[in-house]
Amino acid sequence: MSKQQTVPMIFNQVKQINWPSLNQFLSATALPIVGIVIFLGLWSLMAKNIDTSLGKFPGPSAVWQQSKVLVEEHNRQQDKAEKFYVRQNERNATRLAKDPSYEPKIRAFTGAPTFFEQIWTSLYTVMVGFLVASLLAIPLGILCGLSKNAYTAINPLIQLFKPVSPLAWLPLVTMVVSAVYVSTDPMFSKSFITSAVTVSLCCLWPTLINTAVGVSSIDKDLLNVSKVLRLNALSHVIKIVIPSSIPAIFTGLRLSLGIGWMVLIAAEMLAQNPGLGKFVWDEFQNGSSESLARIMVAVLTIGVIGFALDRLMLMLQRKVSWDKSAVLR
């Protein structure tokens, strides 16, 4: 009986000392950490018990080890590249001193791309694909939202192509790019174009659909205001339609970027675009005892970057959207 009484009393005291800030801190910081720790524990436990032909499945410590190795490799490679350029400059300088008419040739360093260079390639590729998709999807979505006829005409195509896997597009895109993009001195490599186009094809749809829905659900009063003011079509879109559908457009953009990032990894594997997808594929083909740990590093990196991209879009939305009170998640 006495015990039953003391417990609520303690709770009362806790409440009195104004603990909500601690509570908030606990739920905001401690709980995610708890989640991660439990995950790491389960992971290392499972990893020990999985034997593959490439050795034991890597646990957290092996992955951590490999991530350090990847950083080292990157530093070493940069070092090499630096030295290469220094040597090249020296060589050119001496030749120029001997023969003033000599035009020095600058050659790029041709070492294999490091993990971090591959991350950069992936980010660059996904951004180009995503931008192209957005530039197509937003205007098309606005058109679909404004005109019921346009929507009725385009909707079947949206529904038809939306569920298509990137892997199905890829062979077609590869062949078309090889046939169409012919240049002796290409600005972009074919693998880059193929990957970016595949990303575009897959991340077109969420933006298109969300924009169309956003535009078609604009407050009727605002449309009447536009009519009374006799805004022409262009200022109607710029002054009324786009601002009021910004939240919906951003929802679409965030979904699109998430899909684009997922699609990119698959596309890079098959198109051999030198990004994270190719890294995973190469490690898999390589089949060394460290390969699985290195792939796991890539997996976690892909996750972190995907998360970061989403936060980035959220920040952009906060900046662009007029509705600061809206809860964004």
Added chain:
Amino acid sequence: MSSHHLELTQVGIDFPTAKGPFTALKDVNLRINKGEFISLIGHSGCGKSTVLNIVAGLHQASTGGVILDNQEVNEPGPERAVVFQNHSLLPWLSAYKNVELAVKQTSNGRSKKEMKEWVEHNLELVHMSHAVDKLPAEISGGMKQRVGIARALAMEPKVFLMDEPFGALDALTRAHLQDSVMEIHAQLGNTVIMITHDVDEAVLLSDRIVMMTNGPAATIGEILPIELSRPRNRIELADNPQYNHYRHEVLKFLYEKQRKVESVDEHRKKQTEQKSETTQSNVA
């Protein structure tokens, strides 16, 4: 002036429904003089808003038509500015920018400086000079409606249309805004058509009260001229026998002649009908 300023002639409207056309309005005839303040009053669903929307050009009359200064009305335009019930300011623009948008659309060859002055002048008319840079979400309902009125005034309309402009406001705010509207009307002499549910508001503000019969096929039941001298003061009028007589007339029309009573059975029947309609439209 031989012809009237604003004429509604045999105006009627049919809305297509699943069960065939529904006649909402029929044979609405009204002649309005320049500078007149007209209130439309009637029970909900009697088509008051539809009349206003037809004058605004947002709806097209199925029969008859509207003539403003010898020109037929068939599309919306700034010479027939509308104050909507829910202010309908653009939420991403400040009070100033909301009015500015209207001014830019109807600039009449004003210079930039003149436009700025005109925006500020109209915001001052509605006593909103102190909050020009506030977003609609940052000001109260009454203030939003003031900005909405400023926006409409800034278009320099020939006819000023108000669709239950104070319906969503509390009684005190409403009284303030009514005073403001009377003041502005006295100053600018616009022709005004206002929809209202409020008998006091109608008698206080109007030159004529147009009372509408219940739908379907609603039309004008009676027109009551209000011959009270202006400026009108709500406190003095509260005790004025003539004022009370007018109130009595309107109340009599609304609650005796056009009494809208639904028996419980009728109400239920309606509800089930509505439900089945909504489910049908959902399926469709």
